[in-house]
Amino acid sequence: MNPDPIILKIDINDYTPMMQQYISIKRENLDSFVFFRLGDFYEMFFDDALDASRILEIALTGRDAGSKDRVPMCGVPYHAANNYIERLVAGGYKVAIVEQVEEPTAGKGIVRREVVQVVTPGTIMESNGLSEKENNYIGTVSVYPDQLMLGFCDLTTGELGLMALPLEDIHIYNQIITLGVRELIVAPELLQNDFYRRLREQYNIVLSVEESSEVSKEMRAKMQQVSDVRGQLTLARLLNYLERTQKRSLEHIQQAAIYETDSYLQMDAHSQAALELTKTLRGNAKTGSLLWLLDQTKTAMGGRMLKKWLERPLIDKAEIEHRHDFVACLQSEYFIKEEIKESLKFVYDLERLLGRIVYENASGKELAQLRQSLRQLPVIRELILRLPYNRAHDLANGIDTFDELLATLEQGIVDNPPPGIKDGGIIADGFNDELDQLRDARKNGKTWLAELEAAERVRTGIKTLKIGYNRVFGYYLEATKAALANIDEDLISHYDRKQTLANAERYITPELKEKESLILGAEERMSLLEYEIFVAIRQQVKGYTQKLQQAADSIATVDVLASFATVSEMYNYVRADIIDGHELAIVDGRHPVVERVMEDAEYVANDCKMNNTTDILLITGPNMAGKSTYMRQLADIVIMNQIGCFVPATKAELPIFESIFTRIGASDDLFSGQSTFMVEMMEVNMALKHATKKSLILFDEIGRGTATYDGMALAQSILEYIHHHIGAKTLFSTHYHELTVLEEQLPRLHNVHVSAIEENDQLVFLHKVKDGSVDRSYGVHVAQLAHLPNEVIQRAQTILGSLEAQRGDSKQLDLFAAPENETVTVTAIDADTQAVLDELAGLDINQLTPLDALNALGSVLGKLK
Numbered sequence: 133m134n135p136d137p138i139i140l141k142i143d144i145n146d147y148t149p150m151m152q153q154y155i156s157i158k159r160e161n162l163d164s165f166v167f168f169r170l171g172d173f174y175e176m177f178f179d180d181a182l183d184a185s186r187i188l189e190i191a192l193t194g195r196d197a198g199s200k201d202r203v204p205m206c207g208v209p210y211h212a213a214n215n216y217i218e219r220l221v222a223g224g225y226k227v228a229i230v231e232q233v234e235e236p237t238a239g240k241g242i243v244r245r246e247v248v249q250v251v252t253p254g255t256i257m258e259s260n261g262l263s264e265k266e267n268n269y270i271g272t273v274s275v276y277p278d279q280l281m282l283g284f285c286d287l288t289t290g291e292l293g294l295m296a297l298p299l300e301d302i303h304i305y306n307q308i309i310t311l312g313v314r315e316l317i318v319a320p321e322l323l324q325n326d327f328y329r330r331l332r333e334q335y336n337i338v339l340s341v342e343e344s345s346e347v348s349k350e351m352r353a354k355m356q357q358v359s360d361v362r363g364q365l366t367l368a369r370l371l372n373y374l375e376r377t378q379k380r381s382l383e384h385i386q387q388a389a390i391y392e393t394d395s396y397l398q399m400d401a402h403s404q405a406a407l408e409l410t411k412t413l414r415g416n417a418k419t420g421s422l423l424w425l426l427d428q429t430k431t432a433m434g435g436r437m438l439k440k441w442l443e444r445p446l447i448d449k450a451e452i453e454h455r456h457d458f459v460a461c462l463q464s465e466y467f468i469k470e471e472i473k474e475s476l477k478f479v480y481d482l483e484r485l486l487g488r489i490v491y492e493n494a495s496g497k498e499l500a501q502l503r504q505s506l507r508q509l510p511v512i513r514e515l516i517l518r519l520p521y522n523r524a525h526d527l528a529n530g531i532d533t534f535d536e537l538l539a540t541l542e543q544g545i546v547d548n549p550p551p552g553i554k555d556g557g558i559i560a561d562g563f564n565d566e567l568d569q570l571r572d573a574r575k576n577g578k579t580w581l582a583e584l585e586a587a588e589r590v591r592t593g594i595k596t597l598k599i600g601y602n603r604v605f606g607y608y609l610e611a612t613k614a615a616l617a618n619i620d621e622d623l624i625s626h627y628d629r630k631q632t633l634a635n636a637e638r639y640i641t642p643e644l645k646e647k648e649s650l651i652l653g654a655e656e657r658m659s660l661l662e663y664e665i666f667v668a669i670r671q672q673v674k675g676y677t678q679k680l681q682q683a684a685d686s687i688a689t690v691d692v693l694a695s696f697a698t699v700s701e702m703y704n705y706v707r708a709d710i711i712d713g714h715e716l717a718i719v720d721g722r723h724p725v726v727e728r729v730m731e732d733a734e735y736v737a738n739d740c741k742m743n744n745t746t747d748i749l750l751i752t753g754p755n756m757a758g759k760s761t762y763m764r765q766l767a768d769i770v771i772m773n774q775i776g777c778f779v780p781a782t783k784a785e786l787p788i789f790e791s792i793f794t795r796i797g798a799s800d801d802l803f804s805g806q807s808t809f810m811v812e813m814m815e816v817n818m819a820l821k822h823a824t825k826k827s828l829i830l831f832d833e834i835g836r837g838t839a840t841y842d843g844m845a846l847a848q849s850i851l852e853y854i855h856h857h858i859g860a861k862t863l864f865s866t867h868y869h870e871l872t873v874l875e876e877q878l879p880r881l882h883n884v885h886v887s888a889i890e891e892n893d894q895l896v897f898l899h900k901v902k903d904g905s906v907d908r909s910y911g912v913h914v915a916q917l918a919h920l921p922n923e924v925i926q927r928a929q930t931i932l933g934s935l936e937a938q939r940g941d942s943k944q945l946d947l948f949a950a951p952e953n954e955t956v957t958v959t960a961i962d963a964d965t966q967a968v969l970d971e972l973a974g975l976d977i978n979q980l981t982p983l984d985a986l987n988a989l990g991s992v993l994g995k996l997k
């Protein structure tokens with residue numbers, strides 16, 4: 133919004149009292165569009181009018197407001213405001229809604245108006261922009277000398293969370309980006325801080341200021357599990373902002389959950405992006421991601437939970453195995469699983485429904501959806517109890533049956549309630565005696581009117597005589613002038629003429645008016661009463677908030693696990709054996725997404741075996757052979773296993789990994805303003821600093837972004853460092869074939885290669901991972917496949933030929949003859965020299981006379997010449 137707004141420069145005394153009221157409110161809400169309610173419109177003035185008319189493409193007009201010039205103005209109709217609010221909020225703006233908060237009284241001056249709610253990107257409750265399978269988080273960060281704290285909340289579902297993180301910026305960026313926080317609450321003094329500026333500029337995160345961390349008693353109660361004062365202060369700022377902007381009941385906000393980041397498999401945002409866990413790298417879409425593949429969930433809650441599980445895989449063996457057990461049970465009981473899935477289809481988004489009901493934003497439609505969902509709960513509960521699962525009771529107990537609430541909703545709400553809440557028609561017949569009586573009265577009144585109309589037609593002989601209604605006269609009798617001209621006036625002498633139209637006359641009679649007041653009185657009382665009953669039912673639902681949230685959580689869990697069982701069945705996944713220690717053995721592993729999206733070719737399954745004598749696999753192979761796919765495949769298998777799913781292989785034994793570090797493909801620019809190579813090195817640094825024996829490291833062609841010698845030197849020293857100091861399971865792909873000699877020096881490093889063969893001068897990719905290494909990358913062949921001009925290809929082939937001739941047979945450059953003081957030296961030795969050395973080593977000098985020794989020396993020296 134305009135950093136130098138007109139609203140601050142004008143003299144408030146120049147304006148009418150109403151505009152003065154607007155100006156004062158706007159000055160208090162400079163960061164929001166102020167929607168100022170006047171009659172049936174929300175009006176905007178000054179800067180807001182100029183900006184909003186442009187953004188929303190609505191007409192800019194002006195209004196006399198006491199000053200010399202007209203004030204710029206634009207407005208949106210009250211009944212269509214939601215659409216405009218959503219559009220502004222989707223664009224990252226905030227909207228402060230100002231309503232009249234008292235009834236106008238004669239002679240008291242202008243009515244009081246106040247902000248009744250501020251709608252912001254992180255607090256919007258209902259919008260087309262809210263994805264049903266994603267959370268909408270608002271967060272806040274506190275910085276302490278030894279750690280950072282992140283508090284976050286999804287107002288639509290009531291989730292509240294707290295995380296303590298190490299002090300480095302990167303951790304908090306990772307979390308904020310992984311969670312997808314849309315709005316961050318910042319203490320005023322930090323607003324200009326670089327950290328926040330980058331979040332705003334690079335990730336479109338909206339920043340909002342909150343000065344106070346005082347919270348109400350109601351909100352304090354949400355922090356019972358948070359013993360740490362810093363955590364309390366962090367959440368307090370967030371909750372205070374929510375209360376201050378929403379100004380209504382936030383009872384549905386749940387007890388704060390504390391997330392210990394080291395209780396989950398740790399992955400930074402870059403790794404999650406590179407592995408395409410929840411969205412693809414290109415296109416940023418869900419389709420094509422692992423989430424997309426695994427998502428066979430039937431409910432929105434399940435969809436959101438699956439996404440969270442993928443972002444936070446487990447590291448506790450028992451917990452993972454419980455999930456596996458459940459998936460196995462569902463697989464063995466196919467029909468129960470299918471019945472569960474069928475029932476889940478009828479369960480609406482309980483978390484968000486409840487949020488809207490508690491927030492008083494819900495209509496009869498939401499209550500009907502709640503009813504529909506509650507009908508399914510006992511069914512799902514029973515189905516779970518029929519499963520041979522050792523924790524079936526615990527899971528089923530999470531799903532209460534809500535008999536009383538369901539009875540109220542069954543009896544109280546009509547089948548298809550209308551969208552509005554004040555126009556009646558929501559409450560079913562037979563639920564409330566008074567309402568039934570009023571409905572009868574109205575019905576009788578209407579029957580009476582119909583009878584009167586029929587009787588008067590007969591009595592007067594005017595066949596077209598009819599009873600009508602308008603807001604000014606109420607009910608009236610209407611006859612055309614032509615018809616009236618033909619009858620005896622006495623017949624209508626007791627009619628009282630109310631209105632003359634061009635062709636007709638309208639009349640009222642005392643008895644018509646009497647019935648009218650009965651009918652209208654009943655209607656007015658009825659809509660009031662219906663609203664009261666609606667509010668009472670809503671209140672009753674609120675009483676079940678916690679239990680419903682718990683049920684939602686259990687339903688979501690069942691939904692995700694049923695989804696795992698389904699995909700595991702569809703795509704032939706197997707349950708991995710989780711083993712203690714660090715060995716892994718995957719037989720016929722596949723990349724879950726690549727194998728699904730391949731159109732005409734068959735995916736080639738590959739083993740991956742890394743026992744205690746293998747920490748590092750150094751992967752060589754031609755371009756396009758499938759090196760990156762093989763690396764990603766392992767990460768996907770590890771993650772799928774640790775979220776509780778089965779894995780794409782025919783057999784798998786896996787340890788539990790506590791963290792995954794990847795450097796694959798182009799990086800998301802978390803470290804802004806740095807070159808690609810610099811970012812690569814920073815990411816390598818993160819891995820080398822934080823990885824442990826229980827980590828998985830995937831390094832794809834590290835070092836390629838700089839001069840060949842620098843790149844190779846770095847690659848070797850990084851491999852040595854991982855080998856000597858970390859011991860993490862590591863896949864390292866490279867086109868520096870010189871590195872493969874490291875296998876001789878580093879006992880826990882093994883060479884593998886992805887094979888390809890040359891047939892008739894054509895390269896055929898076999899995609900099969902085999903032991904040993906290759907010494908060619910076939911880059912020129914791949915360039916040919918990409919249809920580079922023939923001239924370029926031929927010239928490249930010539931140059932390649934001459935370079936290879938210069939290099940000779942050796943895979944290795946002198947570079948690798950590292951100086952003596954290095955921990956590892958890999959010396960360049962060609963085949964002839966090696967043969968000589970072997971011959972020398974084969975001599976037994978204890979058995980040789982001095983002459984024999986001299987002869988032998990002479991012979992090997994001869995070979996060297």
Ligand SMILES: Nc1ncnc2c1ncn2[C@@H]1O[C@H](COP(=O)(O)OP(=O)(O)OP(=O)(O)O)[C@@H](O)[C@H]1O
Binds near residue numbers: 726733755758760
């Ligand atoms: N196991 C496999 N079975 C079948 N096709 C595969 C397999 N692995 C990879 N592919 C196919 O080969 C393509 C290239 O794979 P990938 O990107 O992993 O190659 P790469 O060796 O890393 O190449 P580069 O060295 O050029 O980066 C993939 O897009 C996929 O279509």
